[in-house]
Amino acid sequence: MTPSTSTTAPAAARPDTPWSSPADSVAADLGTDTATGLSAGAAAERLAADGPNELPSTPPPPAWKRFLAQFNDPLVYLLILAIAISAVAWVLEGAHGVPVDSLVILAVITLNAVLGFAQESKAADAVAALSAMTKASSTVLRDGNRVVVPSSDLVVGDILILGEGDQVGADARLLSAASLRVVESSLTGEADAVTKTVEATPADADLADRTSMVYRGTSVAQGTGRAVVTATGAHTEMGAIATMLDAVEEEPTPLQEEIHQISKMLGVIVVVIAVVVVGTLLLLADDRSSETFIHALLLGVSLAVAAVPEGLPAILSVVLALGVQRMALHKAVVKKLTSVETLGSTSVICSDKTGTLTRSEMTIQEVVTAAGTTVVTGIGYRPEGNVAPDADRDGQPDADPLTGSLRDEVTVVLSGGAMASDAELTVDDGVWSVVGDPTEGAFLVAERKLGTEGSREGRFVRVGEVPFTSERKLMSVLYTDAKHDTTILVAKGAPDVLLERCTQVREGDPVDDDEGVDHVSGHAAPLTDEARSSFTEHIADMSGRALRTLGVGYRVLSQDEASEVAAAQGGDADFSHLEKDLVLAGVVGIIDPPRPEAAVAVAEAHRAGIRVLMITGDHPATAGRIAADLGIAERGARVVTGRELTAMDDAELSAAVAEANVYARVAPEHKMRIVDALKSQGHTVSMTGDGVNDAPALRAADIGVAMGITGTQVTKEAATMVLADDNFATIVAAVREGRRIFDNIKKFLRFLLSSNMGEVLTVFTGVVLAGVIGLSDHSTSGVVLPLVATQILWINLVTDSGPALAMGVDPSVEDVMARSPRKPEDRVVDARMWGGVLLVGAVMAIATLTTLDLFLPGGVIEIAGVSVDDLDTARTAAFTTLVFAQLFNTLNSRSETVSAFRHLFVNRWLWGSIALAIVLQVAVVEVPFLQAAFSTAPLDATHWAVVVAMASLVLWVDEIRKAIMRSRA
Structure with a gap:
């Protein structure tokens, strides 16, 4: 057949009930050649005509709506109230000039909205970039070639190629199916996989009974098949019920819940303090006029607004998004931002072996047949190397060439393994690679080294298969042999499983036959107990x-x-049922060397208090050897097999899991039990997987990790994190990054809470002790204000956003992998942090009020040589002291125990935000029109020196606290 020249398939041409029509007629109606698929040009035109294969969704709100949403906040309502109050005060004072306070507060609202909008946009962009990394893909026929395309690019008429673990990208009519079973629970609610056929079903069949169709969003549990796409996007069954599939609003994570509770608690505390402050002002005031009341109310509202860290949720989202983007650059794609806190708490990593701890460059190194052992040299997929006898069994090839019966037997083994395969060996610009399973690719490479791959061309036609499953550990294919007019079954699988089905053994012709593979002419002798035992010994030796x-x-x-x-x-x-009375051709030993970086990563995990478990389907001896080489277990340590796990009850399993680090011949259901046992012991578990049957275990784990290269689409959907390089070291690096991100969250929490505490204590203590520090002597209206409302709002604007965000991207100040994992019950803001917050807040208040007292007459402190100033100048000095104290606090907050002077200059963003805040504060103090807006006065050199010295007390006091904590530790 020739490639289709059809370019479009209008909706009217699509059959209404494709499941009731013969498959070939459906494909013909859609203008598709079932042998070659659509041409690239035809697919592009259909995509342009029908649009992308995406479910209908609510478009994101426009930018102007997202900007206005920044004003939909209770704290903004308070600020608007403050504007109204200040406007009333301006009117009561005679409406002279312009209402400076009202305009300043309005400017603060606008700037806060701009910052919030920018932060949310950055987080949204990061999430969109991550989503693009984990988009589903599908394998299709285009121009006669198998290609992988994004599922969003599927078009009507595409020929889908389906295999175990694939997610079906669009609704499609089956053209062929080999033991194909599909999980359709997302559409029908039926938990069991449905067996699919190519036979048409009645037009009025229910969705669950349309066995000749596969549907978007379902997953292939077993088998293979091909299907022609009949509907995409909104026209799919999933699209028809898209509104029913809207994501349910997720419950907040423990971190989000704790931050919400902290904000709520602070809000209540600050409102109470604001009420007390306002009440105290009014009680102490000699003049209880409406003007006095309004000034007091304005201060109370400003204090409430400034003291609550309303930017916490936005900053948290941005920090998580930036951290997850950084992980993605290092090959670890975390699908949910909130999973970072769990990732950093991981206490056990359950890792597969092949491709994760090893290099996944599967290479056949030995072939054992009835006539002896053969060595295959060369590593990797490039078919360069020799195939020679190993008469001395020393692992080294002999100088003599491979001839006679040994060559015949090796030919059958390598060619038979290559035939029982769905892999393809390709070369692109001199780079050889395998499309499909790496183990199957190893046979294709070895067959090329032997030079017999061409002998199969045109002779064998594939007519059936029995797919591999994790439970069977075996796959078979059926071919017709044109040379001998016979049908043969070729099987490949775990040696112990295969040996149980073999009754004979291949003994090759004692002649040098270069004709290639021949399953008929060779001699099949009975597989005696002695021969069986010999093969078993070879298998054990290779596994060891x-x-x-x-x-x-x-x-x-x-x-x-x-x-x-x-x-x-x-x-x-x-x-x-045909997999019986087999002739054993031979056994191969495949090397997959450990990744050089894996041993380093395992040691790093152990240093961080993280257990590493190897869970593999390989032979116990192989698992034990690799585990010992990587430092996962001691040499000779216990290896628990799947058979043992099956025999264990829950109590025995719990005891085994607490002791053993290596598990071999494990089935997917065993992984589930291991995860459950570990979680019941209080561990935070990370589990890796690549097969469709691994998906339940990945969902059950706290962090499910899917393989990005070898993993199935279903596994990637079930996982929390996808490894772009299938490398164990990437998991450990992601844990390290998760810990760093969590530490940074604690940093900006420590900073915001302590800084806001300083503001609250400054105003509250200043009002209560107004008479002591000399404030009351300067009061003309009876309203005692250590800071005016606009100054409090300015502090909130200048110090909260920039430095907090900069701390969110702070490099690690301390060795995050030198401590044990955080326990789930541990609080983010624990008693020790609260103690530090209160101490720093108190020092800020003392430094600020001391500066105010120092420059006012009638206070507690009078120092010779220090001028006594008016209220505006003294208040400006105090105001600036509080701002600078919070900037010094950024250095404190980078660690709870490590000195601020360690790695002092590693965060350029932090120093940039500090420099910007200093420039803005100097401008507020020295620029005339800003002086009018914020009730400030210019400061001389003495003022600035005192301000810096007093503000630095925050740094020195906290350094003393940290030194005491380190000495106690």
């Missing part, structure tokens, strides 16, 4: 040397069995 072992067997079918296969060709018949 960390080689992964696979067996290859075959059987020539009888005429009746061949007729059965021919009659079912193109259908979905189950041929697993």
Whole structure:
């Protein structure tokens, strides 16, 4: 057939009930060649005509709406109230000039809205970038070639190629199916996988009964198939019920809940303090006029607004988003921002072996057959190397070439393994790679090294298969052999599983036959107990040397069995009953060397108090050897097998999990039990996986980690994090980054809480002690104000946003991997942090009020040489002291115990925000029109020196506290 020249498939041409029509007629109606698929040009035109294959969704609100949403906040309502109050005060005072206070507060509201809008936009952009990294993809036929495209680019008429673990990208009519079973619970609610066929079903069949269709959003649990896309986007069944699939609002994480509770608690405390301050002002005032009341009320409202860290949620989102973006640059794509706090708390990492702890460059190194052992040299997918006998069994190839019966046997093993495969070996610009399973690719590479790959071309036609599953540990394919007019079954799988199905062993022709693979002419001898024992010893030996072992067997079918296969060709018949009385061709040993960086990462995890468990389907000896090489377990340590896990009750499993670090021959259901046992012991568990059956365990784990290269789409959907490089070291790096992000969250929490506490204590104590520090002597109206309302709002604007965000991207000040994982019950803001917050807040208040007292007559402190000033100048000095004290506090807050002078200059963003705040504060003090707006007065050199000295007390006092804590530790 020739490639289709059709370019578009209008909606009217699509069959209304494709499940009730023959598959070929559906494809013909859609203008698609089932052998080659659409051309790239036709697919592009259809995509332009029909739009992307995406579910209908509510478009994001425009920018102007998101900006206005910044004003929808109770604290903003308070500020608006403050504007009204200050406007009334201006009117009562005679409405002279302009209402400076009202305009200043309005400017503060606007600037806060701009900052909030910018922060939310940055977080949204980061989330969108991460979403793009984890978009689903589908394999299709285009121009006769298999290509992987984003599922959003699927069009009607595309030929989908489906395999185990794939997520179905669009509604499609099946063209072929081999043991195909699909999980459709997302559409039908049916938990069990549905067996699919190519036979048409009645037009009035219910959705769950349309077995000839696959639907968008479902997942392939087993088998393979091909299907022609019949509907995309809103026209799919998922699109029809898209409104029912809207994401349920997620419950807040413990971190979000704690921050919410802190903000709520602070709000209540500050409102109470504001009421007390206002009441105290009015009680102490000699003049209780309406003007006095309004000034007092304005101060109370400003204090409430400034003291509550209303920017916490926005800053938290931005910090998480930036941190997750940084993880993505290091190959770890975290799908949910809120998962970072869990990632940093990981106490156990359960890792697969192949490709994660090892390099996933599967290479056949040895072949064991009835005639002896053969060595294959060369590493990786480039087919360069030799295939030679190993007569001395020293792991080194002999000088003699591979000939005679040994060559015949090795040819059958390597070619048979290559036939029982869905992988493809490709080369692009001299770079060889495997499309499909790396283990299957190893056979293709070894066959090329032997030089017999061309002998199969045009001779064998694939007519059926029995797919591999984690439970069976075996796969088989059925071929017709044109040379001998026979049908053969070729099986490949775990040697112990394959040996149970073998009754004979291949003994090659004692001649040098260069014709290639021949499953008929070779001699099959009975598989005696002695021969079986010999193979078992070889398997154990290879496994002990960390080689992964696979067996290859075959059987020539009888005429009746061949007729059965021919009659079912193109259908979905189950041929697993034919996997019996096999001829054992041989066993291969495959090397997958450990990643050099994996051992370092394991040691780093152990240093951080994190257990590392290896959970693999490989042979126990192989698992034990690799685990010992990587430092996961001691050499000779216990390796728990899947069979043992099955026999254990929950109590025995819990005891085993507490002791053993290596698990071999493990099935997916065992992973679930291991995760549950670990979580019941109070661990925060990270679990890796790549197969569709790993998805439940990944969902059950606190952090599910999917393989980005070898992982199935279903696994990636179930996971919390996707590894772009399938590397264990990336998991440990992500944990380190998670801890750093969590530390940074604590940093800006410590900073905001202590700084706001300083503001509250300054105003409250200043009002209560007004007579002591000399404020009351300067009162003309009876209203005692250590700081005016606009100054409080200015402090909130200048010091809260920039420095807090800068601390959110702070490099690690301390070694985050030198401490044990955080326990789930540990508070983010614990008693020790609250103690530090109160201490720093108290020092800020004391420094600010002392500066105020120093420059006012009639106070507690009088120092010779220090001028006594008017109220505006003294208040400006105090106001500036509080601002600078909060800037010094940024250095304190970078660690609870490490000196501020350690790694002092590593965060350029922090120093930039401090410099900007200083410039703005100097401008408020020295620029005339800003002096009018914020009730400030210019300061001389003495003032500035005193301000800096008093503000630095925050740094020195906290340094003393940290030194005491370090000495106690």
